[in-house]
Amino acid sequence: MAQSKLHIAMFPWFAFGHMTPFLHLSNELAQRGHQISFLLPKKAQIQLQNANLHPNLITFYALSVPHVEGLPPGADTASEIPIFLTSRLAAAMDLMRDQVKDKIHQLKPDFVFYDSAHWIPELASEIGFKTVCYNVVSAASIAIALVPARKPGKDRSVSDEELMEPPAGYPSSSVVLRKHEARSLSFIFTEFGDGITFYERVTTAMRNCDAVSIRTCRELEGPLCDYIGNQYGKPMLLTGPVLPEPTKAPLEHRWAEFLNSFEPGTVVFCAFGSQIILEKKQFQELVLGLELTCLPFLVALKPPFGCTTIEDALPEGFEERIRGRGIVHGGMVQQPLILNHTSIGCFVSHCGFGSMWESLMSACQIVLVPHLGDQILNTRLLAEELKTAVEVERDENGWFTKEDLCKGIKSVMDKDSKIGCWVKENHAKWKETLTDPSFMKNYIENFLSNLDEIRKN
Ligand SMILES: O=c1ccn([C@@H]2O[C@H](COP(=O)(O)OP(=O)(O)O[C@H]3OC[C@@H](O)[C@H](O)[C@H]3O)[C@@H](O)[C@H]2O)c(=O)[nH]1
Numbered sequence: 001m002a003q004s005k006l007h008i009a010m011f012p013w014f015a016f017g018h019m020t021p022f023l024h025l026s027n028e029l030a031q032r033g034h035q036i037s038f039l040l041p042k043k044a045q046i047q048l049q050n051a052n053l054h055p056n057l058i059t060f061y062a063l064s065v066p067h068v069e070g071l072p073p074g075a076d077t078a079s080e081i082p083i084f085l086t087s088r089l090a091a092a093m094d095l096m097r098d099q100v101k102d103k104i105h106q107l108k109p110d111f112v113f114y115d116s117a118h119w120i121p122e123l124a125s126e127i128g129f130k131t132v133c134y135n136v137v138s139a140a141s142i143a144i145a146l147v148p149a150r151k152p153g154k155d156r157s158v159s160d161e162e163l164m165e166p167p168a169g170y171p172s173s174s175v176v177l178r179k180h181e182a183r184s185l186s187f188i189f190t191e192f193g194d195g196i197t198f199y200e201r202v203t204t205a206m207r208n209c210d211a212v213s214i215r216t217c218r219e220l221e222g223p224l225c226d227y228i229g230n231q232y233g234k235p236m237l238l239t240g241p242v243l244p245e246p247t248k249a250p251l252e253h254r255w256a257e258f259l260n261s262f263e264p265g266t267v268v269f270c271a272f273g274s275q276i277i278l279e280k281k282q283f284q285e286l287v288l289g290l291e292l293t294c295l296p297f298l299v300a301l302k303p304p305f306g307c308t309t310i311e312d313a314l315p316e317g318f319e320e321r322i323r324g325r326g327i328v329h330g331g332m333v334q335q336p337l338i339l340n341h342t343s344i345g346c347f348v349s350h351c352g353f354g355s356m357w358e359s360l361m362s363a364c365q366i367v368l369v370p371h372l373g374d375q376i377l378n379t380r381l382l383a384e385e386l387k388t389a390v391e392v393e394r395d396e397n398g399w400f401t402k403e404d405l406c407k408g409i410k411s412v413m414d415k416d417s418k419i420g421c422w423v424k425e426n427h428a429k430w431k432e433t434l435t436d437p438s439f440m441k442n443y444i445e446n447f448l449s450n451l452d453e454i455r456k457n
């Protein structure tokens with residue numbers, strides 16, 4: 001039976017790692033004739049407009065992020081602030097409740113998709129719309145930390161020892177944290193916004209919605225998705241990876257010129273998403289590790305803490321030594337285009353969930369250096385469960401040396417490396433499954449028919 005056309009409002013967490021996948025999903029829905037109202041902060045509108053492939057059906061509504069104490073003036077996305085300030089952005093977004101309410105009241109959508117704004121379901125009962133809590137982090141990261149089985153005691157905290165153990169019924173033995181990694185999840189039980197912890201925020205968002213949705217697929221995370229669905233007693237709608245077709249825009253000339261000068265599959269590309277800022281010492285080990293591989297490389301990273309430019313951060317004599325075979329750029333580049341350039345042979349990634357999908361769908365060897373908790377779990381998924389990537393070794397403080405990085409890269413780039421051949425073979429199988437044209441299409445179509453059912457109930 002034909003489905004009716006829906007009007008969906010999107011209100012993602014204001015980080016590019018969240019707004020971008022919400023927009024990819026919007027494009028898929030608009031391509032099938034559904035109308036989207038996308039609520040986002042002013043500056044992001046300019047940065048995302050080229051990724052809006054259906055401007056006739058996807059309308060951006062720019063909202064203003066109020067200033068709160070601790071949030072740098074003018075900052076309105078998580079990508080402009082260090083991780084330790086993101087809690088202040090959450091506080092600012094909570095103050096947008098009336099602004100969002102007025103907009104939704106005026107637009108009258110059938111559905112609102114949201115993630116960190118746990119108060120959206122309260123507006124739903126006042127105005128009348130259905131809610132989907134759309135998660136763009138892995139099912140693994142939600143299942144291990146953000147389920148009722150993890151409920152903290154009265155003091156709202158969970159100790160590092162407790163965090164080391166997955167919650168009761170957690171269905172994976174390989175996608176887990178190692179000793180010393182529990183502290184990467186401890187932020188979850190601290191204040192995130194005013195008067196609410198990250199755990200309370202995300203679990204409230206999931207408990208009160210009409211359906212929980214995750215940007216993942218059964219093939220990769222089936223048992224973890226079932227676990228979350230059972231924990232919340234909610235319909236679990238999966239959208240699949242929702243990655244767009246490669247853009248037809250050309251790769252920026254300076255990168256194309258550099259990459260074209262190397263043999264196929266020889267260049268190492270390194271990027272850590274839109275939020276990570278390294279300590280200067282760690283940044284230097286990273287670039288020195290790349291130098292040590294003797295391979296050509298292209299790095300796109302934010303300048304480390306305490307440095308205004310990338311040049312300030314580079315080790316003594318580094319630029320002269322690597323001239324002609326290495327570039328270190330202090331900003332974002334067109335990652336999907338670079339990953340698909342024939343010269344790129346290896347991707348050194350933080351394994352943010354977006355980058356994880358992009359790496360799996362590329363032909364590159366994958367070397368992982370996770371930073372945040374969810375990135376560690378995504379890394380375990382690729383390296384331990386799927387065996388499609390290698391993880392760089394670190395000490396118990398999370399630090400890696402230039403030798404550790406070089407070893408990780410060489411283990412997949414050396415022609416006669418057994419590990420290299422093995423991960424390449426496993427990766428190729430997953431790439432084939434995920435890039436089959438019917439794979440993503442089927443996910444989106446099932447997702448839409450599930451939405452239609454929810455709308456009718
Ligand atoms: O130079 C760059 C770097 C990144 N990108 C793009 O930016 C996106 C980054 O998204 P990721 O999810 O990988 O990483 P972010 O760190 O930005 O995301 C954030 O949200 C998702 C979570 O899994 C991450 O832990 C969190 O940091 C990717 O689509 C990537 O292609 C660029 O286009 N250019």
Ligand SMILES: [O-]c1cc(O)cc2[o+]c(-c3ccc(O)cc3)c(O[C@@H]3O[C@H](CO)[C@@H](O)[C@H](O)[C@H]3O)cc12
Pocket residue numbers: 013015017078083086087115116134135136137140141142144145146184185202275372373374375
């Ligand atoms: O690090 C994380 C570890 C973990 O086990 C779970 C999450 O979940 C989320 C999340 C965010 C939004 C949702 O609706 C569900 C889950 C994480 O999000 C990241 O949180 C950072 C907090 O500072 C934020 O800066 C970043 O943009 C988010 O992607 C992290 C973990």
